[in-house]
Amino acid sequence: MTQSSQASPQRYWRSVLQHDVPASLVVFLVAVPLSLGIAVASGAPIAAGLVAAVVGGVVAGALGGSVVQVSGPAAGLSLVVAELVHTYGWRATCMITLLAGLLQLLLGAFRVAKAALGVSPAVVHGMLAGVGVVIALSQLHIVLGGKSQSSALENILELPSQIVNNHSHAVMVGILTIGILVVWARVPRLRVVPAPLAALIIAAMTAAVLGWDLTRVDLSGGFSSLESPLLPQGDWHAIAGAVVLVALLAGVESLLTCVASNRQHDGPRADLDRELAAQGVANVVSGALGGMPVSGVVVRTTTNVRAGARSRWSTVLHGVWVLLFTAAFAWMIALIPLEALAALLLFIGVQMVNLGHARNLRGHREMPIYFVTMTGVVVIGLAEGVALGLGLAALLALRRLAWISVVVRQAGDRWRIVVTGSLTFLGVPRLTESLAAIPPGTAVELDLNLDFMDHAAFETLHAWRLEHERGGGTIDIDEMHGEWYAAAVSGARMLPARTPPKHERFWLPWAYRRRVVDSARQADSLCAYDEMCETGPGLPGDAQAAPDLLEGTREFHRRTAPLVRPLLHRMARKQTPSHLFITCADSRVVPSIITASGPGDLFTVRNIGNLVPRASCTPPDDSVSAAVEYALKVLEVQTITVCGHSGCGAMSALLGEAPELPALRNWLRHGRQSLARFVASPEEDDDAGPLDRLCRVNVIQQLDNLESHPLVESLVRAGRLELTGLYFDIAAARVHVLDRGRFSAVPELRRG
Structure with missing residues (x-):
């Protein structure tokens, strides 16, 4: 050993x-x-x-x-x-x-x-x-010198006579015991001895000295x-x-x-x-x-x-x-008065x-x-009381599960209905009453923020929709939480576990978003997402369904702005990001998604190829340098991250012929060091092709370029700044941390 x-x-x-x-x-x-x-x-x-x-x-x-x-x-x-x-x-x-x-x-x-x-x-x-x-x-009667009755109600009814008629030694030792219990806990120096023990010892000694007649x-x-x-x-x-x-x-x-x-x-x-x-x-x-x-x-x-x-x-x-x-020491226990124990129990009760x-x-x-x-x-009794409590708890839980909110608002000539909660047959009367307030022939936006909808609720909602459309009205249905209505129309079964939360729709591109126009189209839309993943959004008719930039801003105002407004209001006068995030301008790389960050987290610089010009480059490029300088001196960020990605078009241009775009060709000169480093480095034992290997080498080179700036170098040497390289594999939707020594991806980030 x-x-x-x-x-x-x-x-x-x-x-x-x-x-x-x-x-x-x-x-x-x-x-x-x-x-x-x-x-x-x-x-x-x-x-x-x-x-x-x-x-x-x-x-x-x-x-x-x-x-x-x-x-x-x-x-x-x-x-x-x-x-x-x-x-x-x-x-x-x-x-x-x-x-x-x-x-x-x-x-x-x-x-x-x-x-x-x-x-x-x-x-x-x-x-x-x-x-x-x-x-x-029950113990109060013993403290008062009487006997406990068979039930709590009888004890209450008998209490007045006990108080009036009994003034024996039992009352005195009971009051003494309770008084000690109350005072003992309020004096810090006395807490070394537990209050119950002290109360019983003092009560027993007092009763023995004064010769009180007790049990x-x-x-x-x-x-x-x-x-x-x-x-x-x-x-x-x-x-x-x-x-x-x-x-x-x-x-x-x-x-x-x-x-x-x-x-x-x-x-x-x-x-x-x-x-x-x-x-x-x-x-x-x-x-x-x-x-x-x-x-x-x-x-x-x-x-x-x-x-x-x-x-x-x-x-x-x-x-x-x-x-x-x-x-x-059983003989010592025999000195304790039962009335003192009753007072202790009264206090505990x-x-x-x-x-x-x-x-x-x-x-x-x-x-x-x-x-x-x-x-x-x-x-009534212990078992009966617990049963009553469990029954009431079950009823209240059922009521909460069946809770439904129906809000109807008019905005100009359009009406908006927001239904929130669990839409079951219990909520049908309230839903019917609210829908009856919508004038015939009007345009309606119906937002369903539901975590469940049963058949009775669907039949009521669907029948109203068909009737309203027959009267010349229009209805746009947007399911903000789960696609319960869509599943009911198509006859498919939608499990709650597959239902995406309402706040997780923001990541869908415009071309993949859709609104329900009629029942037939809604039935077909269940598989539309899978089809578009295979063929892309550029199918006939998709351009009409895809919302444009203005429609996106309108959705932001309706859905997201009410949620983020309090947060943005607090940080409106000052930003305090902890990271400078330098990444490519590629439309498939969305920093807030791949880092699960929110407003105020990342100070972001985007350019073609996530390039950082060296401090000694000629002619000088002040765009990235200005962002680095501002991030370090004004915002005092603690980390600078360079994030590359697979299939980068800028790196593809470095490997081949750059397109006939003068400004782009001039900008890509800042990637020549990455290309030279790629050529000099040995091939890695992985399945990545030359393009993706260059994309990773480029991230490491840009970290070295950052250290060519004196301000960055001094902060890194002082231990006040950390440089990090990330690589986003678009096809696998995985983010990797890059090892600067081997240019290879560390395994996927996991919780440690």
Whole structure:
């Protein structure tokens, strides 16, 4: 073993001792009081909450897909557990937990974890908020010295009498506990000790000193008091539903916590399927040992990250500390008043109603889902509330998918109709109403910006078009997004995956653009693009269909100007390009397309042959030199790029006889160095012919010509300017970077 390989484990264990061990102690101090409180709220044995904390830390922590997620008993499952305990008893509830774990393990094996993320966050947050309200209402009665009722509504109705009639020691210890929880978090120096632990310790010590008459936590027997699971008795349909409910709720909460934890640390990203399978194993073990259901917990995970955890050792060790503490210091837990635990749960329940989540959902118009889910959980029940939330989320998603906008405007004697969205039978009434406002015999421009159109919508639109044209009107149809109308007329099937986005039509040459005039022509136009790619645009009749320059500007004003106007307005007074781009005047080379650049990115110089006259040429040529000088001194560009292309006419003229064009022959003298370099260079082992090899050599020579200018040379030597050569293979539609040493194309650019 080398020295470097020996040093790596040493650094790893040093990091564990430095970061993970202290973090595990912090999480342990948070986990113990929360586990006790959740066990009380769930009607489970106190030791069952600690078992779940141990198993969640050791088993789920060691096997899980996240290195920082901490699992254990979760407040979000307390209502389900309480209902199961009330219906089947505790031992049967443990068996349901075990079976739910097996189901989670199966789902993880089939790698369906990501499907759980399809649940609307509004439903999840609404469910947690509803659970928080129910927990708060039930524990408030215990804090006030009374007993929790069987439902949230009964707790609300019973609350006034509890407030009026109960003023016992329970109220005093509850107020003390909540007061400490509120104040502790606001004093930075006190945050070294977790607020829940501090509140329970102070409440227990105060109650012991003042001799308050309170109910104590019963942990007699410790872990030995727990019993093995027992098959539940009753309707198997209901039992199977309970297993699925526990598995899904615990799984979804764990996966959402796992995803949230990814945003909180820079370590390895979480494996969701592995995490779900690990949660399944943890629930099998916890159920078999008589513990509560296990899931990922947001509070403990966040505490773990903030405490500086770097690996899964923090999670595992926190479970070990819980086990050792319970085995050695169970008598200390018995000193904690149940009323103090109830106050802690009341505080946690209020915190679960997170208004920050509600505000975030408002921007996405999902507040109704949140409040319907929360209200359903509080008034009806957990499963029913979640079902209501999922149903409302599905209805709202369907409504959004069927959203349609129909805008009708009149411009002189022409009418323009813009239809946007998904045009289905649900939007037919609105479409029909808008089309009825168009006077007969008028000229109409119909813009279809659709991502879907069903048969009912097409029939309505097509029938109106035929009727309008029979009345002497004209209709020009332009499909800005997908050719749904074209496909429907021809009877072809147009898949959404093949539909080009509306903003990607700008690259089509004028000769390839077309408008729909009648149904027959539209049916034929589906294959027109392929035909023109084979034969070229110069076919009989194409000149009439091709828009001219003025038509192109009109299309710019209609389509593109509204989109780019805000951007151009901001840069109207100043340009700050980062590149000087020197390329050929060839009409097939469009810099903004081959570099995916936009306004303000490239300061462009175009000439025949993408030539850069040397600084010492006679007579001097100031055109390119002026652009270089302005780009470097005024615009302060950082890169100069020379871009050549295949089949360059200027290079062809250098290889053969230049045409009888005096100005062109005079200009091509700046390419003689490229020709000489081409002749002197050995042939390359590629399929390129002499012309394309000269095109590439020419780019390298122009980079050398650039360095003949003193300003360029000084900036390159200082490391403040970079020179780059590109080569555009027109037939393959590929851009290559040129190696100045070998004059050969580097393989196609890829994402690194």
